[in-house]
Amino acid sequence: xxxxxxxxxxxxxxxxxxxxxxxxxxxxxxxxxxxxxxxxxxxxxxxxxxxxxxxxxxxxxxxxxxxxxxxxxxxxxxxxxxxxxxxxxxxxxxxxxxxxxxxxxxxxxxxxxxxxxxxxxxxxxxxxxxxxxxxxxxxxxxxxxxxxxxxxxxxxxxxxxxxxxxxxxxxxxxxxxxxxxxxxxxxxxxxxxxxxxxxxxxxxxxxxxxxxxxxxxxxxxxxxxxxxxxxxxxxxxxxxxxxxxxxxxxxxxxxxxxxxxxxxxxxxxxxxxxxxxxxxxxxxxxxxxxxxxxxxxxxxxxxxxxxxxxxxxxxxxxxxxxxxxxxxxxxxxx
Amino acid sequence: xxxxxxxxxxxxxxxxxxxxxxxxxxxxxxxxxxxxxxxxxxxxxxxxxxxxxxxxxxxxxxxxxxxxxxxxxxxxxxxxxxxxxxxxxxxxxxxxxxxxxxxxxxxxxxxxxxxxxxxxxxxxxxxxxxxxxxxxxxxxxxxxxxxxxxxxxxxxxxxxxxxxxxxxxxxxxxxxxxxxxxxxxxxxxxxx
Numbered sequence: 001x002x003x004x005x006x007x008x009x010x011x012x013x014x015x016x017x018x019x020x021x022x023x024x025x026x027x028x029x030x031x032x033x034x035x036x037x038x039x040x041x042x043x044x045x046x047x048x049x050x051x052x053x054x055x056x057x058x059x060x061x062x063x064x065x066x067x068x069x070x071x072x073x074x075x076x077x078x079x080x081x082x083x084x085x086x087x088x089x090x091x092x093x094x095x096x097x098x099x100x101x102x103x104x105x106x107x108x109x110x111x112x113x114x115x116x117x118x119x120x121x122x123x124x125x126x127x128x129x130x131x132x133x134x135x136x137x138x139x140x141x142x143x144x145x146x147x148x149x150x151x152x153x154x155x156x157x158x159x160x161x162x163x164x165x166x167x168x169x170x171x172x173x174x175x176x177x178x179x180x181x182x183x184x185x186x187x188x189x190x191x192x193x194x195x196x197x198x199x200x201x202x203x204x205x206x207x208x209x210x211x212x213x214x215x216x217x218x219x220x221x222x223x224x225x226x227x228x229x230x231x232x233x234x235x236x237x238x239x240x241x242x243x244x245x246x247x248x249x250x251x252x253x254x255x256x257x258x259x260x261x262x263x264x265x266x267x268x269x270x271x272x273x274x275x276x277x278x279x280x281x282x283x284x285x286x287x288x289x290x291x292x293x294x295x296x297x298x299x300x301x302x303x304x305x306x307x308x309x310x311x312x313x314x315x316x317x318x319x320x321x322x323x324x325x326x327x328x329x330x331x332x333x334x
Numbered sequence: 335x336x337x338x339x340x341x342x343x344x345x346x347x348x349x350x351x352x353x354x355x356x357x358x359x360x361x362x363x364x365x366x367x368x369x370x371x372x373x374x375x376x377x378x379x380x381x382x383x384x385x386x387x388x389x390x391x392x393x394x395x396x397x398x399x400x401x402x403x404x405x406x407x408x409x410x411x412x413x414x415x416x417x418x419x420x421x422x423x424x425x426x427x428x429x430x431x432x433x434x435x436x437x438x439x440x441x442x443x444x445x446x447x448x449x450x451x452x453x454x455x456x457x458x459x460x461x462x463x464x465x466x467x468x469x470x471x472x473x474x475x476x477x478x479x480x481x482x483x484x485x486x487x488x489x490x491x492x493x494x495x496x497x498x499x500x501x502x503x504x505x506x507x508x509x510x511x512x513x514x515x516x517x518x519x520x521x522x523x524x525x526x
Contacts, residue, residue, distance in 0.1 A: 108511075293519070297519065297521060298520055304518070316481075
């Protein structure tokens with residue numbers, strides 16, 4: 001019997017029509033759209049940003065390799081987690097902290113839960129929240145944009161648990177300026193990304209372009225970003241109309257990590273709801289929490305916590321928005 | 335009025351008893367395997383909290399002024415009686431829930447969140463109305479934390495968790511993740 005003979009009749013279970021998309025393919029596509037954002041970050045912050053992102057990615061990959069199931073490195077999700085985490089960090093963060101964040105995100109955000117598809121919280125954001133809790137000063141030391149390409153933006157190569165030397169020019173982020181000093185920032189600067197902040201906070205246009213590409217390919221669900229951005233616009237417009245001292249919607253939209261978080265983190269298919277109605281609810285919840293934390297909270301930026309909080313609510317949202325089984329009666333009675 | 339609203343939001347989210355102040359953790363880990371049990375225990379807790387708030391206020395106002403050193407003893411007696419009352423009511427009207435909760439129902443007595451409420455209420459000099467709002471906020475905060483934990487645990491029930499993290503390991507990771515998510519509310523209300 002030779003195995004090369006094609007059977008005359010193929011009997012298989014459904015589905016019969018399959019798309020070419022697989023998890024690795026989607027993941028590497030997403031990773032490819034992160035490259036322009038990394039390039040933009042390097043343009044603004046120099047070689048430091050490449051080092052920080054590389055360190056975070058290395059931490060994530062090493063942890064996935066060491067503790068994950070075999071062969072999960074190639075699906076690209078650990079690489080995306082590392083790159084996204086790197087993009088949420090300031091350019092001057094010591095490299096060991098970035099690597100530790102990546103390791104925490106993958107280890108406690110994904111591997112412990114049983115690997116890809118099982119985690120409830122976004123691993124990159126969990127790593128970021130861990131770093132924020134562990135090194136609150138280092139992670140809010142924002143180097144200024146510009147300067148020479150090869151100039152390091154901080155004590156990147158500090159040894160673990162030593163005190164990094166503050167040898168970079170730093171300045172507050174637009175949100176920090178507004179919250180603690182009451183100063184605004186020009187909107188052109190915000191859109192172009194010529195402000196201090198996390199690596200991936202600055203290039204709003206590049207992130208939007210990547211998001212539109214991914215939505216067009218069907219790799220992210222457009223309902224979530226649409227719900228987040230619409231909610232932020234409407235809610236902050238109301239707040240701005242009531243009290244003119246509050247930031248206007250455009251500022252809210254283009255400052256901080258809103259674009260990166262909305263396009264790449266809130267839409268994580270593992271940690272967002274599975275129903276379309278649920279996605280609208282989820283996005284609206286993120287939008288409301290972002291505005292609430294930014295305006296009334298103690299922290300200048302709240303995108304990370306807003307998404308993590310809504311991640312926790314996803315099992316609830318899924319339960320509450322379960323579609324009706326075809327043929328059953330409205331109201332739950334059978 | 336805004337003061338009352340602030341007390342409510344503060345105890346519900348910003349200073350959530352379970353996830354921010356780490357009070358009442360034993361039932362948080364013990365009874366959160368199923369969501370139906372979890373939120374009902376939360377409501378039972380809320381009821382005990384309400385009774386405690388009323389009696390703590392009565393004791394503080396009319397009795398304990400002369401003997402403040404009896405405060406903790408008096409509060410524990412009040413809490414224990416309130417729990418007895420709840421236990422009788424649940425056994426009579428919700429026998430299924432009574433069996434599901436098992437030991438955790440009488441253990442509400444030793445839930446530090448409840449003694450914590452009485453002591454906070456005393457040290458912050460809340461009036462009766464403020465104390466009631468405080469108790470409702472704390473109780474709903476407990477219910478929220480218990481339900482969130484239970485819904486996540488139900489979701490990962492079929493997950494292929496590594497052996498080292500089975501049972502309590504992953505539950506502790508979930509608790510810390512939830513706690514980190516609640517850090518976003520830190521400092522709310524203190525901003526200009």
